[in-house]
Amino acid sequence: MTEDGEVPAVEEPVIVDFDYMQQFMKDVFLSYGCTEDQADISSEVLIEADKRGIDSHGLGRLKPIYCDRIDKGILWTNKPIDIIKETETTALVDGNLGLGLSIGPHCMKLAIEKAKKYGVGFVCVQNSTHYGIAGFYASMAADAGCVGLTGTNARPSIAPTFGVEPMLGTNPLCFGIPSDDDFPFVIDCATSVNQRGKIEKYARDGVDTPRGAVIDNEGIERTDTEGILRDMILGKCALTPVGGAGDTMGGYKGYGWATVVELLSTAFQSGPFGEAVCGVDRETGKPMPMPLGHFFLAINIESLCSLETFKKNTGNLLRALRASKKSLKGPGRIWTAGELENDARVARTGQGGMNVPKVLQQNMLDLRDKRPGMKKKYPKLPFE
16 A cells, blocks of 8 residues: 555556467567577577566566677677587587577477487586576477487586585586477576576566575575675675575485586587686676586486387376375375476466566567667557
C-alpha cells in the first residue's frame, strides 16, 4: 500500500509468442554481423532456455551477456571455428573468442558425428565465450541416441571450501540420457548453490538472495542481492559450492566437482582460469575478454546395446523413482531431472509463449531502438 493509502497496481504479465521472440533475438544477432546460421542457432539456444523455464539464461541474457559484451569489444561475432588437433574420436577446437552460442552447437555436433562413427566422440574448446544453457548440448546428444556430457568454466565466482576468494566458475556439469518418457533425463545445474544468472534474476524480481548462497571476504553470508552483484564484480564476495560454506553439509563435494569442470575446461586447452577470465581489469575497471573452455562428450548407445532397450531401461528406473513413497510434508510429487523443464515447456506453450517482465521489455526496447534495421522491422513490440 502506498503512503496515500492506494494499493499499487500489479504488473500485468505480457505473454510473447516463442517464434516471435526467437526471431527478434535472431535479428538482433544479425544486426551485430552474425551470419544467418550463427544468428539462427544462437537464438535457438536462448529461446530453448525460456521454453524450459530457465529464465536466467534466455532472453534475460541477450543484452547484458552477449550484446553488451560485443559493444564493449570483449566478444566478437562471425569468428571462424578452427580445429587445432583431431583424431577419429577427439578434437581440440579454437573458438577465437566468437559467440559461444554458436561454438557450442558446432562442437557437440562434431562429438556426435564422431560417436556415431566410432562409438565415442570428445571435443574440447579453447578461446570460447558464454555458451548458454549446458542442457541444450546434452539434449542434442540425447536426441541423437547418445549419452551426452558437457561442462564449461566461467568467470571466477565460487570460493573453495574454507576460503572466501572467488576462484572457480559456477561450472555446470551436465548429462543428457535418452528415455522412453516424453522427455530425456537431463541434469543441468551449476556446481554452486546458486549461479550468477539466478542472482541477476533475483535482482530483476526485487527479492533477497537466499542465505547460504553467497559469502563475502569477511566470511559473512550475504542476502542483499544488489550489493552482492556489485561486490562480485569487485571480487569482494563469492558464491558457495553445492553443499554451502564449510564442510558441515558437504560443501567440499560441490567444490570438488567445480574443480573437475575447471580442469576439463582448461587442462587440455592450456586455458586461463581465475582472474584471467574475470572479465574486468580489477585496477582500472576496464572490460576484458573472457576466454572460456568447454568440453563435449557423446557416447553412441547403439555401440553397446539397442537404443530401444536403453530407453526402456532408463524410463523404467525413472518411473520407479517418481512412483516411490512421497513425503507427507512435500508437494505430493517426485520429479526426475528434465521433468520440470518439460512441465514448463508444456505450460508455456499452452499459455501462448513466455512472460516478459518490465526489465526485459526495456532491454528489448533499447535493442530495437539502437540496433540498425530493428526499428523498421519492429515498429511496435507486443507490449507497446
